Amino acid sequence: MPNLIQKAQPGLEFIPQHFNPVVQQFTKWLLPFLLRFRVRPWLPSGISRIEVKNAEVLAELYQQFQAGKIRFLMAFRHPEVDDPLCMFYLLSRVMPKVARQKGIRLQYPIHSHFIYDRGMTLWVGDWLGWFFSRLGGIPVRRGKRLDLHGVHNARDLFANGKMPIAVAPEGATNGHSGIVSPLEPGVAQLGFWCVEDLVKANRREEVFIVPIGIQYRYVEPPWLKLDWLLSKLEADCGLSVQPIAESEMSQKEEIYYQRLLCIADALLTEMEDFYRRFYHQDLPKHIVTDESVSINQALITRLQRLLNTALKVAEQYFGLQSQGNFIDRCRRLEEAGWSYIYREDLRDLNALPPLQRGLADWVAAEADMRMRHMRLVESFVAVTENYIQEKPTAERFAETALLIFDVVARIKSNTKIPGRPRLGWRLAQITVGEPISVTERWSNYQTNRNSARLAVTQLTQDLHDALEKLIT
Structure with missing residues (x-):
């Protein structure tokens, strides 16, 4: 971004x-x-x-x-x-x-x-x-x-x-x-x-x-660095930090997985409330009613619903139809945003009267903000229900945690591209x-x-x- x-x-x-x-x-x-x-x-x-x-x-x-x-x-x-x-x-x-x-x-x-x-x-x-x-x-x-x-x-x-x-x-x-x-x-x-x-x-x-x-x-599997990253994400999401004890390292995969689920739940809850309150979107509050649905299944369902909502908010602003998969919709939104920011329809921006230039700047700034909804979706288009469970390796834990870090860091910072933490060679x-x-x-x-x-x-x-x- x-x-x-x-x-x-x-x-x-x-x-x-x-x-x-x-x-x-x-x-x-x-x-x-x-x-x-x-x-x-x-x-x-x-x-x-x-x-x-x-x-x-x-x-x-x-x-x-x-x-x-x-x-x-x-x-x-x-x-x-x-x-x-x-x-x-x-x-x-x-x-x-x-x-x-x-x-x-x-x-x-x-x-x-x-x-x-x-x-x-x-x-x-x-x-x-x-x-x-x-x-x-x-x-x-x-x-x-x-x-x-x-x-x-x-x-x-x-x-x-x-x-x-x-x-x-x-x-x-x-x-x-x-x-x-x-x-x-x-x-x-x-x-x-x-x-x-x-x-x-x-x-x-x-x-x-x-x-x-x-x-x-x-x-080398970066389990200790992962513990640090999860602790940082817990703090950013307002959760109590749960660093792993040395005696628990034999169960690290299960402990880290549960921590990731808690972080994901907190992030989804916050973002759902954000879109519900400030963008007037009809997102149901999370209530578990079906015991046959696992926690990660419920989280993926909520994530897909949230991503669809984020794209709809941007699409409504740019006047676009919600057609195709998430990737298709992201690409159309990116091009729509660029057309509002990078003005091929205006030959010389500096020659515009102050009023017209002010309006052009207004449109560009708002388009850039609306595109942030699309950037949120880009980070999660590949997330699946069983990615970690199928193969609970340090790499898959790291990939998932870093995607969450990307989103949190982008929300925290309005002025620069957040640098990812490096977990190891x-x-x-x-x-x-x-x-x-x-x-x-x-x-x-x-x-x-x-x-x-x-x-x-x-x-x-x-x-x-x-x-x-x-x-x-």
Whole structure:
């Protein structure tokens, strides 16, 4: 979330990619530092090691790509903000080593174009747009029905670029290494467009989408740091702090789980009252009447109802219909908010009469506040009923606790992006999956509009299944 916006801003310009191998090489030199100390250099809590499985599959694909035999897109999981760094490590560090070991000759630099969310430059700063441009990035506005500039450039690079392209088909981080969010259909559509462009140009390259899984584990389970984080959340929610005693460590999973349930209940109760009282929403007060419903089932039901209410509050302001899943609704709200803040309809904000400029600033400030409801929902779209119970690992406890921290910190702070606490050194695991041929599905796609829609849907589902199989 960017700093609180008080004034209308000029429209968001498209940032064309200008790949610069010098910038790529410089980033490669900086990579070990970026992986370990990405946000807070004084805290030793980044990624200490990256393990890669099946890298030779990707090396062979690069060899065929450089020989003009195939085109391919890497569709990678996106659980955390560190994923692009891990992908950069895979291509710049692991691939050259594997290629040498396997006797695979590759041209340098071994790199890729990539698609990134245009909003990242708003949260981090304009310098990021310059940097991503020189690394070969293409910005896309996620909520825009058809971002002509972004889509056209991505399509052209997929078919004609000198490097493959990388995309996170989930569209945004979900904070869960063990859950793949619903995929956006854009990756599958890009694949079919690439085949279409090659057919029109009389070219015979085969088109592939390569699923790539990314997961994170702690080198040492951070149980004590988790105790500290839960204590902080308990204090923030007005609960009595319940630090775990040394004698209770043998039962830590159950104790931590109960503490998380109490924190979640307190947070939901507070937010339900907030929307009930100040936004006049009809949210029932929590009363347990069915003994067959477990506590976590009840919490998930309340959470889903709260998320729907938060989105409705924002949608009512922007005049939007409540259609699609939570992710679809979030993207539409983001684009609606940006249209009120980044005014493409006004050529020169500084030339406006004071009255009109004041009204534009008013609209921008209110739109920014309304978008905070959507940001609340973004943090919890992947939360499920049994995520911790299925596998009560330190990683899953940490992921859930950190999502709650994100929401509480954002509510507490109106002026800056809250920095997450670092719980310990992490290991990143990257797994390259089996390539999915888009060319083989071309006959199903080209029949008519309905068959094209079905082909995109089926390819999207198959890609989702492939990414799920890469979770260990």
